[in-house]
Amino acid sequence: MARTRFIGDSGLTVRMTTVMFLLGALFVALIAVLMYVFPPQYAPIIGVIGLGIAWFQWWTSDSVAMRAMRAREVTPEEAPELHGMIDRLCAMADMPKPRVGVADTAMPNAFATGRSPKRSVVVVTTGILGRLTAEELEGVLAHELSHVAHRDVLVMTVASSAGIVASMLTRGAQFGALGGRRNNGGAAAMLVMLVVSLVVYAVSFVLLRLLSRYRELSADRAGAHLTMRPRALASALQKIAGGMDQVPQRDLRASQSLNAFFIAPAVRGLSLRTLTSTHPTLEQRLEQLARIDAELGRQY
Amino acid sequence: MGFWDVVTGRSKPKQARLDALFAVPDAGITLQTGLGLTATGDGSVCYRAAAGPGFASTEAELLDLLGRSEGAPRVTTSQDGFGFTWLVVDHDPVDPAQPDLSGLCTDLHAVNTTLEAQGYGPGLLCSLVPFTSADGRRVGLVYLYKQGTFYPFAPIPGGGQQRDSLLEIQVRDALTGELPMETDTSRWLPVWGAPGL
Numbered sequence: 001m002a003r004t005r006f007i008g009d010s011g012l013t014v015r016m017t018t019v020m021f022l023l024g025a026l027f028v029a030l031i032a033v034l035m036y037v038f039p040p041q042y043a044p045i046i047g048v049i050g051l052g053i054a055w056f057q058w059w060t061s062d063s064v065a066m067r068a069m070r071a072r073e074v075t076p077e078e079a080p081e082l083h084g085m086i087d088r089l090c091a092m093a094d095m096p097k098p099r100v101g102v103a104d105t106a107m108p109n110a111f112a113t114g115r116s117p118k119r120s121v122v123v124v125t126t127g128i129l130g131r132l133t134a135e136e137l138e139g140v141l142a143h144e145l146s147h148v149a150h151r152d153v154l155v156m157t158v159a160s161s162a163g164i165v166a167s168m169l170t171r172g173a174q175f176g177a178l179g180g181r182r183n184n185g186g187a188a189a190m191l192v193m194l195v196v197s198l199v200v201y202a203v204s205f206v207l208l209r210l211l212s213r214y215r216e217l218s219a220d221r222a223g224a225h226l227t228m229r230p231r232a233l234a235s236a237l238q239k240i241a242g243g244m245d246q247v248p249q250r251d252l253r254a255s256q257s258l259n260a261f262f263i264a265p266a267v268r269g270l271s272l273r274t275l276t277s278t279h280p281t282l283e284q285r286l287e288q289l290a291r292i293d294a295e296l297g298r299q300y
Numbered sequence: 301m302g303f304w305d306v307v308t309g310r311s312k313p314k315q316a317r318l319d320a321l322f323a324v325p326d327a328g329i330t331l332q333t334g335l336g337l338t339a340t341g342d343g344s345v346c347y348r349a350a351a352g353p354g355f356a357s358t359e360a361e362l363l364d365l366l367g368r369s370e371g372a373p374r375v376t377t378s379q380d381g382f383g384f385t386w387l388v389v390d391h392d393p394v395d396p397a398q399p400d401l402s403g404l405c406t407d408l409h410a411v412n413t414t415l416e417a418q419g420y421g422p423g424l425l426c427s428l429v430p431f432t433s434a435d436g437r438r439v440g441l442v443y444l445y446k447q448g449t450f451y452p453f454a455p456i457p458g459g460g461q462q463r464d465s466l467l468e469i470q471v472r473d474a475l476t477g478e479l480p481m482e483t484d485t486s487r488w489l490p491v492w493g494a495p496g497l
Contacts, residue, residue: 080461087489088382092348092425094314094446097486135383225313228350228423229383297352 019211023159023204030200051161058157062099062114062121069111071103071123082129085138086122086145093226095149098122102129108240112144113153120148132236139233140240142223149222152215159211160204212278220285221292228296230289237289241282313422316445318412320480324429324441325401327450327479332399334474337431337439341391342496343404345411348423349385358418362387365414366407373407380493384425387411388495404429412445421445426489428453430496437464439471440497442489449482450475453491461492 057064066073076083082100090097098114101123108127114120122144124137132140147153224230331337349355359377366375366389374390389407394400408427415424427443439454452471454464468488472481482488491497 084382084490088384088425091444091487091489092314092422092446134381138383222313225422228348228355228420231351293351296350297354299354299357 015214019207019214023207023211026200026204026207030197054157054161058154059115061153061157062119065111065113066101066121066123069101069103069105069123069125071101073099073101073121081134082124082137082141085134085141089138089142089145089226093145093149095145098145098148102126108132110140110144112147114148115153117148117151120153122148128240131239133232135229135232136236136239139223139227139229139236142226143219143233144223146219146222146226147215150215150218152219155215156208156212159208209278213280216279217285217288220288224289224292225296230293230296234286234289234293237282237285314446316412316416316421316424317448318409318416318445320448320450321405321409321412321427321443322402323479324405324443325399327441327475328399328401328429328431330474330478331431331441331471332396335433335470337433337437337471338396339394339399339401339404340430340432340496341394341401341404342388343391343408343427343429344386344388344495345408345427346380346384346386346425346491346494347415347420348383348425350420350423354418355420358415358420362411362414365410371403373404378495386495401429426491428491428494428496430494437467438497439464439467440491440494441471441475442491444482444487444489447482447487448480449487450479451482451485451488453488453494453497455490455492455497461490463490 065071074082079100079102082102086097086100096118098112098117098120099122101121103123103125105125106127107125108131110122110124110128112120112122122141124140128137128140220233224233227233328339332339349359363375363377366373371391375387376390377385377387379385389404389411391404391407408429412424412427415421424445426445428440429443430438430440432438436457437454438457439452441450442453443450452468452475454467454471456462456464475481
């Protein structure tokens, strides 16, 4: 039996599973409350609309994200180095090659999106191309390809569905309260629903951030094992994290909606940072990479 | 990846598949009789060297092992522009009347099993056996470990980064049925500047 240098991490698995379970339980609770409060014929319609939006976001994620970042797809002739790197990483990981895009912005970042590994796109900014060495860039690309292989866009979409439905209901409740229906029973039902959906939204928000951070660590880990160079990814992360502060504030806000898919977050959380951040701290990521570095270098 | 892997975000590094390499000597004879391509007798393995003392000592042992065998080949390593290591096994040129690639394939297989046994199987990218024709055309028979398939790669001599697609298709057609050829041409990774091409 061949040795493997890929050490299992049961703690991570337990946490991931707990998060997924709690999200599912929340969703069920939300639907149950709705069925109780609303006349039965409304509940399915509301659910279907919310999930339809989530599904649409997921289905069109590649083209929407490309357009939002003003990225354009590049051919192997235009960017032979970048394509060569991704070709080799995909051959090592045995995965279909995603499309490759370049976004013309000074902000050093990279993201991967798309509805499935067969239809996904990896985008790097010109800022990251200029700032990183070839080795570091490869580490970043391996991280993004791991997101593709882990189907993170799909998982995050499913996980955020509860939040989407809840936030829509919150809005619906607000409009309903502003409207003319003033009988007592209706107002009480609206209030209950408003509170319930707000609570659901708040809890799913925190859980979603938690899930996002663990998936970032998973992608770091798989990426480092793919390139076998955890150091390159570590130094890339340090460079990018340093570079994020130098970027003008306006650019940062403009790209806020894409934050969940970036390799390093473009927006800094002010308070509750550890709870609501989509990405783990740089220290956590570097600690994990240092452990992988030790595993790979160990002599038997 | 299965459902469980997707939910937990865990992927296991893909391990290499090595056995198909032993079918290469027969394929070499087919290429010589069918297309007039003769093996140069060399071969190379492309892998990603891990950082740290573990890999360094494995590689040193490997070079020592290959150098000690009977009729030992000259073994060299070099780095390419993408950060991969090419380990070149340089045998004496084969006799066109009696082409025998089995020694070469045994060496290539030894490289791969050694790396795999030490836990570096996921770092293997490909193996390459170059062939050449009388009119100077060159084609490499590339083995992709993770897919377990072969594909031809034929750069046009002196043509910059251009591939001789016709020759590649001829090689594929000649070897289909004999070797597991890669049917998805998007996986036919160009390896420009590979040793022996």
